[in-house]
Amino acid sequence: MKQLSLLLLSFFITTPLYAASGEENYKAYCWQCHGMQGDGMGINIENMSVQPRDHTDRKSMSARSDAELFKVIKEGGLSIDKSVLMPPWADVMSDAEIKAIVKYLRKLCDCS
């Protein structure tokens, strides 16, 4: 019983109430620019000075490491000398959630 309580307690401590899956967070925060299909064709792109990355582009996505993708999501485009239009999402998602998005990006590009 004590072990079960500790297990439940650790679940609530390590799982923030607001946490969501990589796919869910991608839908909420990334679709607007990167598009519903991840092809960079989101509803916001018409007046953008720099077009969002196509996450289904295997070649360009393969050129980015997981660490770079994690950094750009967490700290924004400027952190890797890219566009200011890509904002930092550190205050919205935990590191674990951002890692889940990186994993989801690898699924979209079918690349590593």
Add this chain to the structure above:
Amino acid sequence: MRNYIRLSILIAIGAFSSVTIAANSSALLKDRCASCHKLEGPVAQTAEEAWQQKAPDLFYAGVKYKRKWLSSWLVKPTRIRPAGYLYFNHIKPGKEMDEIDQSTLPKHPALTASEAEMASDALMKLTNAPTDLKKGEFSGKSISISFGEMTFDKFNGCMACHQIEPGYGGLSGPEVYTAANRLQEDYLVSFIRSPQAWNPKSLMPNRHVKEANIQKLVAYLVALSKEEWK
């Protein structure tokens, strides 16, 4: 003595009327607003709850909105967010790029002028802000539109999601050229400083903008609000 009785009756009627008006205002909000807006806190407690919301929280409307704007907008509501409250519930894939699915966008109901006055009074009494909001956050300093646009667009990239004039800018966020007509400047300062303090799953990122630049951004919104947009 007779005058004293008359005065007492008038005071009693006045007090009764005030209580009745307040009760009616509150009933009006519950009747007309509560099916889409939260009138009582706290903010959504899970991502799932936050992403199912149909409209903005109103339990701190009194520290967020400007009364003058509320009373006129409620009579003739216009769309502020081109793609609805949560854009991802109102888009579809298009031929070249994703498009807003207009068929899914609900139309905000209009109130009569007297209902709008009552609702505005009641809304301004809802002040349960999820974070501390100090009066006088906004310095009131002005900025030119061209300098403001540099801070807004070039240095912070806000235009990615917001329109700075009709038909120009991103569609997922609310239009900002009317923001300072609608919203109190102190709220704007606080919200830009930390959107997640107001709503942990807000779609607005925290760019950790320096205080001086937050003032410039709000001054820019004020400058935009003084333009005549068609």
